[in-house]
Amino acid sequence: xxxxxxxxxxxxxxxxxxxxxxxxxxxxxxxxxxxxxxxxxxxxxxxxxxxxxxxxxxxxxxxxxxxxxxxxxxxxxxxxxxxxxxxxxxxxxxxxxxxxxxxxxxxxxxxxxxxxxxxxxxxxxxxxxxxxxxxxxxxxxxxxxxxxxxxxxxxxxxxxxxxxxxxxxxxxxxxxxxxxxxxxxxxxxxxxxxxxxxxxxxxxxxxxxxxxxxxxxxxxxxxxxxxxxx
Ligand code: NI
Ligand code: MN
Numbered sequence: 001x002x003x004x005x006x007x008x009x010x011x012x013x014x015x016x017x018x019x020x021x022x023x024x025x026x027x028x029x030x031x032x033x034x035x036x037x038x039x040x041x042x043x044x045x046x047x048x049x050x051x052x053x054x055x056x057x058x059x060x061x062x063x064x065x066x067x068x069x070x071x072x073x074x075x076x077x078x079x080x081x082x083x084x085x086x087x088x089x090x091x092x093x094x095x096x097x098x099x100x101x102x103x104x105x106x107x108x109x110x111x112x113x114x115x116x117x118x119x120x121x122x123x124x125x126x127x128x129x130x131x132x133x134x135x136x137x138x139x140x141x142x143x144x145x146x147x148x149x150x151x152x153x154x155x156x157x158x159x160x161x162x163x164x165x166x167x168x169x170x171x172x173x174x175x176x177x178x179x180x181x182x183x184x185x186x187x188x189x190x191x192x193x194x195x196x197x198x199x200x201x202x203x204x205x206x207x208x209x210x211x212x213x214x215x216x217x218x219x220x221x222x223x224x225x226x227x228x229x230x
Contacts, residue, residue, distance in 0.1 A: 003225065006032045091126060102130060151184035152185075
């Protein structure tokens with residue numbers, strides 16, 4: 001299985017014949033290598049919440065590739081109203097897709113779509129995180145969230161192989177709270193996300209790495225790929 005990081009919270013997971021995008025904030029993502037946009041052909045797109053830096057290019061990509069968008073119900077309804085195929089889910093629910101199992105977790109954050117043209121706000125329900133079980137490899141994408149104690153429960157119930165955790169502070173957990181999240185979740189590996197995209201979320205992933213020396217922290221450069229579970 002291959003995991004590509006595009007910067008911010010955007011990932012691509014390639015497993016077998018499936019291409020799965022998570023929070024594809026690409027066109028307006030200063031960390032994304034723009035020339036690779038047309039090479040993306042997602043079968044599924046998972047979206048944690050309606051903020052522009054997560055919904056990103058979901059609608060364009062889904063239309064172009066006939067992708068299925070997996071998102072919390074209200075957000076899926078909004079996306080589905082734009083002639084995109086969706087699979088609505090909600091917090092605590094899981095579903096077996098052809099590529100693997102997806103379960104939605106809580107995330108302590110907001111979720112609304114703000115229309116850039118007229119600043120109107122469309123409420124898109126609760127934000128979420130995703131627990132993915134792909135060929136028995138468990139990935140937790142926390143979405144945008146502050147630290148919450150139920151991460152302990154998520155860690156107790158799931159042997160997480162890879163946790164994708166925000167460290168950028170201001171809108172989400174900062175480094176100190178992410179260190180506590182790692183203690184609760186007890187993942188084998190961690191990739192820090194949602195930092196250094198904009199000045200407001202400047203953060204030093206090396207500092208995070210140094211605070212949890214017993215854990216494998218993978219600091220991924222944007223637009224690079226790692227292979228796991230092969
Ligand atoms: Ni957000
Ligand atoms: Mn965000």
